[in-house]
Amino acid sequence: MDQLAEQIITGLMSGTVYGLFALVLVLIFQSTNMLNFGQGEMATFSTYLGWALMVLVPYWPGFIVAAIVAFIIGAALQRGLIRLVEDKPPTSAFIVGLGLFLIFNSLSGAIFGPEPKSFEQPWTGSPFKLGDITIVRYNLFIFLVALVVMAVLTAFMRFTKLGIALRATAMDRAAAELMGIPTSRMLMLGWGLAAMLGAIAAMLVAPVIILHPGMMFFVLMFGFTAAVLGGLDSLPGAVVGGLVIGVLQNLVGVYLPDVVDALHLPFDIRDGNQYRDIALVVVLLLVLMFRPHGLFGKSTIERK
Amino acid sequence: MSAFRVATPKPLEVATVIFLAVFVALLSSSAWGFVLGGAAGLGALAVHRLLQGRNLAPDWAWYLMWLGLAAGMPFIVSGEYRLAQLATMGYLAIVLLGLVALGQAGQLSVGHSAFVGIGAYAAAVAVKEWDVPFVVAGLFAVAFAALIGLLTGVAALRLHGPYLAIATLGLAIVFQPILKLEELREWTGGRTGINMFARTFVPFSDWDWLTETRWYYYLTLLLLVGLLLLSHNLLQSAMGRAFKAVRDDETAAAAIGVNVAAVKLSAFVVSAIYAAIGGMLLFLLSNRFLSADNFTLLMSIELVMVLILGGMTSLKGAFLGAFLLVFVYREGLETVARQTEQGLDTWLLLLGSLLGCFLLLGRPAVKQALARYLDFNRVLSTFGPAVLCLAGAVGIGVGFTALVRLVAEHVELTALRPTVAGAFLIVAILSVPYGLAGLIDYLGYMSWGQLKGVLLRLLRAEPREAAVAERRMPPSYVPMPSSSDERA
Numbered sequence: 001m002d003q004l005a006e007q008i009i010t011g012l013m014s015g016t017v018y019g020l021f022a023l024v025l026v027l028i029f030q031s032t033n034m035l036n037f038g039q040g041e042m043a044t045f046s047t048y049l050g051w052a053l054m055v056l057v058p059y060w061p062g063f064i065v066a067a068i069v070a071f072i073i074g075a076a077l078q079r080g081l082i083r084l085v086e087d088k089p090p091t092s093a094f095i096v097g098l099g100l101f102l103i104f105n106s107l108s109g110a111i112f113g114p115e116p117k118s119f120e121q122p123w124t125g126s127p128f129k130l131g132d133i134t135i136v137r138y139n140l141f142i143f144l145v146a147l148v149v150m151a152v153l154t155a156f157m158r159f160t161k162l163g164i165a166l167r168a169t170a171m172d173r174a175a176a177e178l179m180g181i182p183t184s185r186m187l188m189l190g191w192g193l194a195a196m197l198g199a200i201a202a203m204l205v206a207p208v209i210i211l212h213p214g215m216m217f218f219v220l221m222f223g224f225t226a227a228v229l230g231g232l233d234s235l236p237g238a239v240v241g242g243l244v245i246g247v248l249q250n251l252v253g254v255y256l257p258d259v260v261d262a263l264h265l266p267f268d269i270r271d272g273n274q275y276r277d278i279a280l281v282v283v284l285l286l287v288l289m290f291r292p293h294g295l296f297g298k299s300t301i302e303r304k
Numbered sequence: 305m306s307a308f309r310v311a312t313p314k315p316l317e318v319a320t321v322i323f324l325a326v327f328v329a330l331l332s333s334s335a336w337g338f339v340l341g342g343a344a345g346l347g348a349l350a351v352h353r354l355l356q357g358r359n360l361a362p363d364w365a366w367y368l369m370w371l372g373l374a375a376g377m378p379f380i381v382s383g384e385y386r387l388a389q390l391a392t393m394g395y396l397a398i399v400l401l402g403l404v405a406l407g408q409a410g411q412l413s414v415g416h417s418a419f420v421g422i423g424a425y426a427a428a429v430a431v432k433e434w435d436v437p438f439v440v441a442g443l444f445a446v447a448f449a450a451l452i453g454l455l456t457g458v459a460a461l462r463l464h465g466p467y468l469a470i471a472t473l474g475l476a477i478v479f480q481p482i483l484k485l486e487e488l489r490e491w492t493g494g495r496t497g498i499n500m501f502a503r504t505f506v507p508f509s510d511w512d513w514l515t516e517t518r519w520y521y522y523l524t525l526l527l528l529v530g531l532l533l534l535s536h537n538l539l540q541s542a543m544g545r546a547f548k549a550v551r552d553d554e555t556a557a558a559a560i561g562v563n564v565a566a567v568k569l570s571a572f573v574v575s576a577i578y579a580a581i582g583g584m585l586l587f588l589l590s591n592r593f594l595s596a597d598n599f600t601l602l603m604s605i606e607l608v609m610v611l612i613l614g615g616m617t618s619l620k621g622a623f624l625g626a627f628l629l630v631f632v633y634r635e636g637l638e639t640v641a642r643q644t645e646q647g648l649d650t651w652l653l654l655l656g657s658l659l660g661c662f663l664l665l666g667r668p669a670v671k672q673a674l675a676r677y678l679d680f681n682r683v684l685s686t687f688g689p690a691v692l693c694l695a696g697a698v699g700i701g702v703g704f705t706a707l708v709r710l711v712a713e714h715v716e717l718t719a720l721r722p723t724v725a726g727a728f729l730i731v732a733i734l735s736v737p738y739g740l741a742g743l744i745d746y747l748g749y750m751s752w753g754q755l756k757g758v759l760l761r762l763l764r765a766e767p768r769e770a771a772v773a774e775r776r777m778p779p780s781y782v783p784m785p786s787s788s789d790e791r792a
Contacts, residue, residue, distance in 0.1 A: 035470070088734075102605060107720075109719055217600075224470045232466075274485050288471060
C-alpha cells in the first residue's frame with residue numbers, strides 16, 4: 001500500500017511539469033489556433049541558456065534570467081513571425097512550428113554540443129520520510145515550484161486586468177478588439193508567457209532527464225497527451241491531464257509486470273519501466289477514440 | 305513565323321535542359337555528362353515539338369526521356385556512391401508520393417518515420433525469422449504498416465481539427481522505445497538493431513554488369529515507376545476526386561455523399577503503405593543494417609519539410625522533395641558548410657541574398673515604403689525600386705555572411721544545416737506555399753513575355769494601399785465612411 005502511495009505521489013510531482021507544459025500548448029492553441037511543435041525545442045534552447053548562465057551565477061538568478069530571455073524570444077517570435085501567418089490557413093502556422101522545431105533543435109546542438117550535460121539540481125539531500133513513504137527532495141522541489149508558477153498564473157489570469165484581456169483575446173479575438181483590447185499586443189504577451197512557462201517546465205525536468213538537444217521530444221508528446229486528455233480548450237484540464245499522465249506513467253512502470261501476471265496473459269514483462277512512454281500513446285489513442293473532447297473540454301467535437 | 309513561335313523553347317523548358325545538363329555532369333563528374341544531359345533535354349524538346357505538331361500527347365517525350373535517363377544512370381554515374389544516392393532519392397520519392405496522396409486529402413502526418421521504420425523492420429524480421437523470400441517479406445511489411453496505419457487513423461482521423469498531427473507525433477516518438485523493448489529483442493535486436501550485412505537479396509545475377517547496387521537501383525526504379533502510375537491513376541479516379549473534395553471542404557464533401565472518414569482513412573493507409581515500401585527499400589539500400597536510432601521524430605520532420613518545399617499539390621512535388629533532401633539538404637548544404645569553413649564566402653553571399661530576396665520581394669509594405677519615400681517610379685522609372693530591393697537583398701546577404709563568419713568561429717557549420725533548412729521552410733511557407741512544384745506549374749505554361757510581366761509585377765512598387773489597409777483592420781471592425789466625407 002505504501003509503495004502505491006509513494007508511486008502516486010511521485011507521479012503527481014512529475015505530473016505537474018507535464019501539466020505546466022500542456023498549459024503552454026493549450027495557451028498557444030487557444031490564442032493562435034496553432035499546434036506549436038517548436039515549443040519543446042524553444043524550451044530546450046532556453047534551458048541551455050540557463051545552463052550556460054548557471055556556470056557563472058547561482059541557481060535562482062540563472063533560472064530567472066533564462067525565463068525572462070525565453071519570454072523575450074517568445075514575444076519577439078510572435079511579433080516577427082507568427083503575426084505573418086495569422087491570416088493564412090492553419091497548415092501554414094503548423095509548418096512554421098516545424099520550422100521553429102528544426103531551427104531551435106539544431107541551434108541548441110550546434111552551439112552547446114550534442115553531448116548530454118548535467119543541469120544543476122538545487123535543494124539536494126537525503127529524501128524526506130512521511131511515515132513509510134519516501135519523497136525525493138528534488139521531486140518535491142519540482143512540485144512546489146510548478147505549483148507556485150501555476151498559482152501565480154491563475155491569479156494573473158483571474159484577477160488582473162491584463163490577464164482578463166489575455167483570456168478575452170484567446171476566447172474571441174474580434175469581440176476583444178471591439179472592447180478596445182489591443183489584441184495584437186495581447187497575443188505577443190501570450191506567446192512570451194507561453195515560452196517562459198515552457199522554459200520553466202524544461203528547466204525543472206532537465207536534471208531528471210539530463211540536458212541534451214532532444215530532451216523535450218517526449219515532454220512535448222506528454223504535453224500534447226495531457227492537453228488532449230484534459231480537452232484541448234481547457235487550461236485547468238491541461239493541468240489535471242498532466243497529473244493523470246504523471247501518475248499513470250509511474251504506475252505502469254511499477255505494476256505492469258504484476259498486472260500482466262495476474263491476468264495470465266500469454267507473455268510476461270520483465271521491466272515495466274520500458275512501457276512508461278508507450279502506455280501514454282495507447283492512452284492518447286484511446287482518448288481520441290472514446291472521449292475526443294477530453295475530460296474537461298467542450299463536447300462540441302463530433303465523430304463522423 | 306508562326307512555326308518559329310511554336311518552336312521557341314519556353315522558359316521552363318530552357319531551365320529543364322540546363323538543369324539536366326548540370327545534374328548529369330555532377331553525377332558523372334565529367335564534361336561528357338554535361339553534353340549528354342543537355343542532349344537528352346534538347347532531344348526530348350525536339351520530339352515534343354514534333355509530337356505537338358501532330359497533336360500526339362507531346363508530354364510523353366519528356367516522361368520517356370526522364371525514364372530513359374533513369375534507366376541508363378548506372379552506366380553514366382561516376383561511382384557506386386552516386387548510384388546509391390539516386391536509389392536513396394528513389395525510395396524517398398516513394399515515401400513522399402504517399403505523403404502527397406495524403407496531402408491531396410488535406411491531411412499532414414508527422415509520424416511517417418514510424419511507417420518507414422515499420423516497413424524496414426517488418427521486412428527484415430520476416431526474412432530473418434521465417435526465412436521467406438524477400439517478396440513475401442515485403443508484402444508482410446506492407447500489410448503490417450497498413451494495419452498500424454488503420455489503427456492510428458481510426459483513432460485520429462474521424463475527428464475534426466489537429467488530432468492527426470498529435471496522434472502521429474505520438475507514433476513517431478514512441479517507435480524507438482518499442483523497437484528497444486527487451487521483450488522484442490530477439491526480433492528487433494533491441495538497442496543494437498538488425499545487421500544482415502552478409503546476406504544478399506539478389507535473386508539472380510547472371511550478367512556481370514548487374515552488380516548488387518545496380519540491382520537495388522533497378523528494383524527501386526521499377527517500384528517507383530509502378531507506384532507513380534498507381535498514384536496518378538488513384539488521384540484521377542473517383543477516390544482521388546473524393547480526396548480533393550474532402551481537402552477543400554469537408555462539409556460540402558459530406559453533403560454530396562462522400563464518406564469523409566472513410567476517404568481520409570484510406571488516404572492515410574495508402575500513405576502508410578507507400579512509406580512501408582520505401583522503408584523496405586531503405587533496408588536493402590542501407591547495407592541491410594537497421595538501428596532504432598535511424599527512425600526519429602527528426603526524420604519525420606525532414607520528410608514534411610521537403611514535402612512542403614517540393615510542393616504537395618502535385619506528384620512532381622514528391623520527386624522535387626526527394627531531390628531537395630538528398631542533393632540540396634544533405635549534399636549541397638554539407639558542401640557549402642565545408643567550403644565556407646575553408647574560407648569561401650561565395651556560397652554564403654548567394655544564400656543570404658536569396659533569403660533577402662524572399663524577404664523583400666513581394667512585400668507590398670517594403671515596395672510601398674520605397675515608392676513613397678524615394679519616389680523612384682518617377683526618378684528611375686519602374687526599375688528603381690527593383691534595383692533598390694535587390695541591393696537590399698544583397699545587403700542582407702552581406703550581413704548574413706558576416707554573421708555566419710562570426711558564428712563559424714565558435715560553431716561547427718555542418719551542425720547548422722537544419723537551422724538554414726528551417727529558415728527556408730518558414731520563408732517558403734510564407735511566400736511560395738505550394739512549393740517548387742507549384743512554382744513550376746505556375747511558370748510551366750508561360751512564354752518569355754508572360755514571365756517578364758510576372759517578374760516586373762513582383763519588382764514594381766504597386767499602389768496597393770487598399771489591400772494593405774484591409775489587412776491591418778481587425779476582421780469585424782470596418783469603420784463606415786460618413787457620407788459627407790465621400791461627397792467631399
